[in-house]
Amino acid sequence: MNLDYGLTAALVALISFCIVVFSTPKLIRKMTWLKYVDKDANKPGQPLVPKIGGIAIFLGFAVAVLLSLQLSSQTNTILLLAGINTVLLVAFLGLVDDMMNLRDRYRVILPLFAALPLMVVKAGTSVMGVPFLGDINFNLGTSILPFLGPVELNFYILFLIPIGVVACSNLINLLAGFNGLEAGVGVIVTGTLALAILLSGMPPSSPEALFLVVAMGGACLGFLLYNWYPARIFPGNITTYAIGATVAAAVIIGNMERIGVIALSPQIAEFFLKARSRFQAENFGKVGKDGRLSYDGSVHSLTHLTMKLFRPTEQQLVMYLLALQALAGIAAIASIYI
Numbered sequence: 001m002n003l004d005y006g007l008t009a010a011l012v013a014l015i016s017f018c019i020v021v022f023s024t025p026k027l028i029r030k031m032t033w034l035k036y037v038d039k040d041a042n043k044p045g046q047p048l049v050p051k052i053g054g055i056a057i058f059l060g061f062a063v064a065v066l067l068s069l070q071l072s073s074q075t076n077t078i079l080l081l082a083g084i085n086t087v088l089l090v091a092f093l094g095l096v097d098d099m100m101n102l103r104d105r106y107r108v109i110l111p112l113f114a115a116l117p118l119m120v121v122k123a124g125t126s127v128m129g130v131p132f133l134g135d136i137n138f139n140l141g142t143s144i145l146p147f148l149g150p151v152e153l154n155f156y157i158l159f160l161i162p163i164g165v166v167a168c169s170n171l172i173n174l175l176a177g178f179n180g181l182e183a184g185v186g187v188i189v190t191g192t193l194a195l196a197i198l199l200s201g202m203p204p205s206s207p208e209a210l211f212l213v214v215a216m217g218g219a220c221l222g223f224l225l226y227n228w229y230p231a232r233i234f235p236g237n238i239t240t241y242a243i244g245a246t247v248a249a250a251v252i253i254g255n256m257e258r259i260g261v262i263a264l265s266p267q268i269a270e271f272f273l274k275a276r277s278r279f280q281a282e283n284f285g286k287v288g289k290d291g292r293l294s295y296d297g298s299v300h301s302l303t304h305l306t307m308k309l310f311r312p313t314e315q316q317l318v319m320y321l322l323a324l325q326a327l328a329g330i331a332a333i334a335s336i337y338i
Helices: 005-034 054-071 077-100 104-114 116-120 155-174 181-198 207-227 237-253 257-263 265-275 302-310 314-337
Strands: 037-039 048-050 127-130 134-137 139-145 149-154
Touching (some): 005 054, 005 181, 054 077, 077 207, 116 155, 116 237, 155 181, 181 237, 207 237, 237 257, 257 314, 265 302, 302 314
Antiparallel strands (some): 037 048, 139 149
16 A cells, blocks of 8 residues: 555554554453552552553554554655664563663663664764754764774764663653653654654655654553543553653654754753752652642652642643643744744
């Protein structure tokens, strides 16, 4: 089949959405039966809720993206499969982390291997626009190295792609832990990137990146039906890592580094706040009898700042943070025209 790119993107989003909507209830029952549950720390009594719901998200994402290869025959199959493999490897890391609680160093080291598919196919471009410096070519050409022979010194492929995958995979995970927050962020960030690609015109500048983000966006939207307050299932690290990897793959394939950085600016701010505590701080606060959240310590998270300023309910806190994420998305889209 060779459908229009816009129609293909819509079908990909719908397919991933439907798969998640229909598979998540079964996953809820299965995780409850297996006793893969965790405490909902932001509610009185801390009820137990099944976790690792990201399995459904990844299933919907993977099937929908693979079907896009049949729906649109003019996409670059190699690039798209490289993107899927990167997300698969990072999602597997998240699943292992959910089950074994990996140490922080493994969360940094292991995503480097997930960058290999994008590195091997030389995704993206070595010429990047850097604010105040203009276009910079990170490809230094081919050099002859002892024992190795000719080696292409492309710093974009050798360094920036792995750094991008590691950073995005972990950034989404930093600002999480509340009903609907992770999946909501996934919908907004992927929606921002999809809109940025579509604004480039038809055919889109990078249909491969478009199909990746709409598949993840549709899956996150379907999951929100079960993860919104009060959550019936938690997404787990498999979800945050997979969302981050999808953003990284789409940004690299679609040459949207500046847009990606701006869209993830709340997570970047969260990184610097968490760094003040050497990444030991938790996002949670105290739950009052009225259901409102408060925090009395030093601010090491955007959630801490929100609690101090507004003393919100969990629903309100999530809405505040998603509004901030939407503002970052608007700024990212506006940057296209600057």
